Amino acid sequence: xxxxxxxxxxxxxxxxxxxxxxxxxxxxxxxxxxxxxxxxxxxxxxxxxxxxxxxxxxxxxxxxxxxxxxxxxxxxxxxxxxxxxxxxxxxxxxxxxxxxxxxxxxxxxxxxxxxxxxxxxxxxxxxxxxxxxxxxxxxxxxxxxxxxxxxxxxxxxxxxxxxxxxxxxxxxxxxxxxxxxxxxxxxxxxxxxxxxxxxxxxxxxxxxxxxxxxxxxxxxxxxxxxxxxxxxxxxxxxxxxxxxxxxxxxxxxxxxxxxxxxxxxxxxxxxxxxxxxxxxx
Amino acid sequence: xxxxxxxxxxxxxxxxxxxxxxxxxxxxxxxxxxxxxxxxxxxxxxxxxxxxxxxxxxxxxxxxxxxxxxxxxxxxxxxxxxxxxxxxxxxxxxxxxxxxxxxxxxxxxxxxxxxxxxxxxxxxxxxxxxxxxxxxxxxxxxxxxxxxxxxxxxxxxxxxxxxxxxxxxxxxxxxxxxxxxxxxxxxxxxxxxxxxxxxxxxxxxxxxxxxxxxxxxxxxxxxxxxxxxxxxxxxxxxxxxxxxxxxxxxxxxxxxxxxxxxxxxxxxxxxxxxxxxxxxxxxxxxxxxxxxxxxxxxxxxxxxxxxxxxxxxxxxxxxxxxxxxxxxxxxxxxxxxxxxxxxxxxxxxxxxxxxxxxxxxxxxxxxxxxxxxxxxxxxxxxxxxxxxxxxxxxxxxxxxxxxxxxxxxxxxxxxxxxxxxxxxxxxx
Numbered sequence: 001x002x003x004x005x006x007x008x009x010x011x012x013x014x015x016x017x018x019x020x021x022x023x024x025x026x027x028x029x030x031x032x033x034x035x036x037x038x039x040x041x042x043x044x045x046x047x048x049x050x051x052x053x054x055x056x057x058x059x060x061x062x063x064x065x066x067x068x069x070x071x072x073x074x075x076x077x078x079x080x081x082x083x084x085x086x087x088x089x090x091x092x093x094x095x096x097x098x099x100x101x102x103x104x105x106x107x108x109x110x111x112x113x114x115x116x117x118x119x120x121x122x123x124x125x126x127x128x129x130x131x132x133x134x135x136x137x138x139x140x141x142x143x144x145x146x147x148x149x150x151x152x153x154x155x156x157x158x159x160x161x162x163x164x165x166x167x168x169x170x171x172x173x174x175x176x177x178x179x180x181x182x183x184x185x186x187x188x189x190x191x192x193x194x195x196x197x198x199x200x201x202x203x204x205x206x207x208x209x210x211x212x213x214x215x216x217x218x219x220x221x222x223x224x225x226x227x228x229x230x231x232x233x234x235x236x237x238x239x240x241x242x243x244x245x246x247x248x249x250x251x252x253x254x255x256x257x258x259x260x261x262x263x264x265x266x267x268x269x270x271x272x273x274x275x276x277x278x279x280x281x
Numbered sequence: 282x283x284x285x286x287x288x289x290x291x292x293x294x295x296x297x298x299x300x301x302x303x304x305x306x307x308x309x310x311x312x313x314x315x316x317x318x319x320x321x322x323x324x325x326x327x328x329x330x331x332x333x334x335x336x337x338x339x340x341x342x343x344x345x346x347x348x349x350x351x352x353x354x355x356x357x358x359x360x361x362x363x364x365x366x367x368x369x370x371x372x373x374x375x376x377x378x379x380x381x382x383x384x385x386x387x388x389x390x391x392x393x394x395x396x397x398x399x400x401x402x403x404x405x406x407x408x409x410x411x412x413x414x415x416x417x418x419x420x421x422x423x424x425x426x427x428x429x430x431x432x433x434x435x436x437x438x439x440x441x442x443x444x445x446x447x448x449x450x451x452x453x454x455x456x457x458x459x460x461x462x463x464x465x466x467x468x469x470x471x472x473x474x475x476x477x478x479x480x481x482x483x484x485x486x487x488x489x490x491x492x493x494x495x496x497x498x499x500x501x502x503x504x505x506x507x508x509x510x511x512x513x514x515x516x517x518x519x520x521x522x523x524x525x526x527x528x529x530x531x532x533x534x535x536x537x538x539x540x541x542x543x544x545x546x547x548x549x550x551x552x553x554x555x556x557x558x559x560x561x562x563x564x565x566x567x568x569x570x571x572x573x574x575x576x577x578x579x580x581x582x583x584x585x586x587x588x589x590x591x592x593x594x595x596x597x598x599x600x601x602x603x604x605x606x607x608x609x610x611x612x613x614x615x616x617x618x619x620x621x622x623x624x625x626x627x628x629x630x631x632x633x634x635x636x637x638x639x640x641x642x643x644x645x646x647x648x649x650x651x652x653x654x655x656x657x658x659x660x661x662x663x664x665x666x667x668x669x670x671x672x673x674x675x676x677x678x679x680x681x682x683x684x685x686x687x688x689x690x691x692x693x694x695x696x697x698x699x700x701x702x703x704x705x706x707x708x709x
Contacts, residue, residue, distance in 0.1 A: 023409070025409035025414050026406075026410055026412070028409070029406045033398060033406065106393070107410070110386075111389065113412065278371040
C-alpha cells in the first residue's frame with residue numbers, strides 16, 4: 001500500500017517536472033519582458049545595473065571608510081562590493097518575487113500554466129542582473145589587485161546555491177502574499193533587519209566572539225552563520241573574491257544543503273497552496 | 282479529490298472525464314482575509330458560520346474525442362465553474378477529474394498580452410503561455426500573423442491596437458496552438474463579419490482534425506447548428522444530456538414553464554396594466570394550438586388560435602376586439618383587430634368568445650407578449666385594455682430563417698435581368 005503511494009508521489013513529481021519543462025519558453029519570455037520593462041524609458045538602460053552597485057559602494061565607503069574609520073577593513077570598497085552584490089541579488093529577488101503571483105493575477109485567473117513559473121522567472125531575471133553587475137566586480141578586482149583564489153571556478157556553484165535558496169524563500173513568500181497582503185509589509189521590515197544582521201558592510205570579525213545572554217555565553221560569530229544562510233553565502237563569496245581563500249568544504253556543503261532544504265520546502269508549500277490561487281486572487 | 286492532466290490525447294480514453302465532481306465556494310467576506318481578523322477570531326474563539334454554496338454538485342460527465350459539446354443553462358447554472366475546472370484554473374472540491382489533451386480556452390482572448398511588447402513579441406509570449414516551445418511558435422508565426430490580418434501593425438506595441446485587432450490576434454494565436462480541446466463561450470463575437478466567418482471556418486477545420494469542442498451559449502440555434510451533443514446544466518447538476526435538438530427542446534420547455542409561473546406571479550400587479558370603462562371585459566385570453574389545447578409555446582409555422590373570452594352585463598353595440606403582439610425587446614410585431622378584418626360583431630351581451638386564427642405562425646424563435654383590448658365602434662371609448670396579458674414562446678419550426686422577428690415566407694431565385702434593361706430603367 002505504502003509502496004503505491006510512494007510511486008504515485010514520484011509519478012506526480014516527475015509529471016510536475018515535465019509540465020514545468022514544457023513551459024520553459026514561458027519562463028524565458030517572462031524573464032525577457034521583465035528585463036525589457038525594467039529599463040524602459042530610462043536613458044542609460046542596463047548601465048544602471050552597473051552604476052547602482054558602484055553608487056552604493058561609494059556611499060558605504062564614505063560612511064564606513066572615512067566617517068567611521070574604526071571599522072576600517074583593508075580594501076574596503078572591494079570588501080563592500082563583494083558582499084553588496086550578492087546581497088542585492090538576494091533582496092531584489094525577494095522584493096520582486098513577493099509580487100510575482102499577485103502581480104500576474106490577470107493571467108492566473110484566466111489561463112492555466114504551472115504557477116511556479118512566475119516566482120522562478122522573477123528570481124531568474126534578478127540572476128541575470130546580478131551576472132551583469134559581476135562585470136563591475138571583476139573590474140574592481142583588477143583595480144584593487146585582489147588575489148584571485150585558485151578556487152574561483154567554484155563561483156558558479158555558489159551562485160547556483162544562492163539562486164536555489166532565493167527561489168525557495170520566494171516560493172513561500174509569494175504564496176503567503178496571495179492569502180495575506182500583510183506579508184509584503186512584514187517582509188519589508190524583516191529585510192531591513194536581515195541586512196544589518198548580515199555582515200555585508202561590516203566584517204564579522206568586528207562582532208564579539210561570544211556574548212552573554214542571561215548568563216549563558218553564546219558564540220555570536222558562529223551563530224550568525226548557523227542561522228543566516230545569506231551570511232554563509234556572502235562569506236563564501238568573500239573567501240573566493242576577497243580573501244583569495246578556499247572555502248572549507250564542510251561549510252560549503254552545509255550551506256548547499258540548507259539552500260536545498262529551503263527550496264524543497266518552498267516548492268512543496270507552493271504546490272500545496274497554488275491550486276487555490278485562481279479563486280483567491 | 283484527484284486531478285489528472287495529460288498533455289496528449291490517450292487513444293481509447295475520453296478526453297475529459299468528471300466523476301462525481303463537486304465544487305464549493307465560500308461566500309467571501311472581505312474581513313476574513315486579514316491576519317488581524319484571524320487573530321481576533323482565534324483569541325475570541327468565535328467562528329462565523331461558514332457560508333458555502335455549490336455551483337457544481339456531483340457532476341459526472343464523459344467527453345469523447347471529437348465531441349462538439351454544447352452547454353445550455355441559465356445564468357448561475359455552473360457553466361463557467363465547469364469550464365474553469367476543465368482549464369485547471371480551479372480544482373474540484375471533491376470528485377475525480379481527468380483531462381487528456383491540450384486545452385485552449387477562447388474565453389479570455391489576449392489574456393497575458395504585454396502592452397509594451399509588439400504584436401510579434403506577444404505571439405511568442407502568448408504562445409508560451411499556452412505551453413508551446415519556441416520552435417513550434419517559429420513554425421506558426423507567419424500563419425498567425427496572416428490570419429489575424431494585422432499587416433504592418435504586427436511590429437507595433439499592442440497597447441496601440443484597437444480592441445478588434447487585439448482580439449483577432451488573441452484568437453489567431455489560440456487557434457494555432459493546435460489544441461485538442463477548445464473552450465468557446467457564446468458566439469464568437471470576434472471582429473467583423475468577415476473575421477467571424479474565418480473563425481467558424483477554422484473551427485470546422487478543427488472538427489475535421491478530430492478536435493473536441495465545448496461551447497457555452499444561451500443561443501440554442503448556435504448549439505444546434507454547431508454541436509453534436511448538448512448538456513443542460515442547471516443548479517449545478519446535469520438535467521439532460523444527448524442530442525442537441527432534444528436537450529434544447531427540453532430546456533426551452535422548462536424555461537417557458539418558468540416564464541409562465543413568473544407571469545402568474547405578476548398577475549398581482551396587473552391592475553396598473555389594465556384600464557377601460559369595463560362595460561365589456563375580456564376575462565381570459567387563451568393561446569391554443571390547432572387541436573384546441575391551451576399552450577404557451579408554439580413552433581414557427583404552426584396554427585395558432587387566440588381566444589378572447591368576454592363578458593358584458595349589458596348589451597354593448599358593435600365593439601371592436603383587437604390584439605397586439607410585442608417581441609420581448611419591445612418591438613411591436615402585429616396589431617390586428619376585428620374592424621380591419623371587416624368583422625361586424627353587432628350587440629354582445631353575456632359570455633362569449635372571439636377568436637383570431639393564425640394559419641401559419643410567421644414569428645421566429647423568441648419570447649412574445651400578447652396585449653388584448655376592446656374599444657367602441659368609433660374608437661373613442663376603451664372598454665377594456667389589458668397590456669401584456671400573457672407571454673408565449675416561439676420555438677424553431679418550419680422556417681429556416683434565423684434573423685429578425687418574422688419569416689416573410691418568400692423564396693429566392695436567380696433572375697435573368699440583363700444589364701441593358703437595367704440601363705433602360707435608369708434612363709427612364
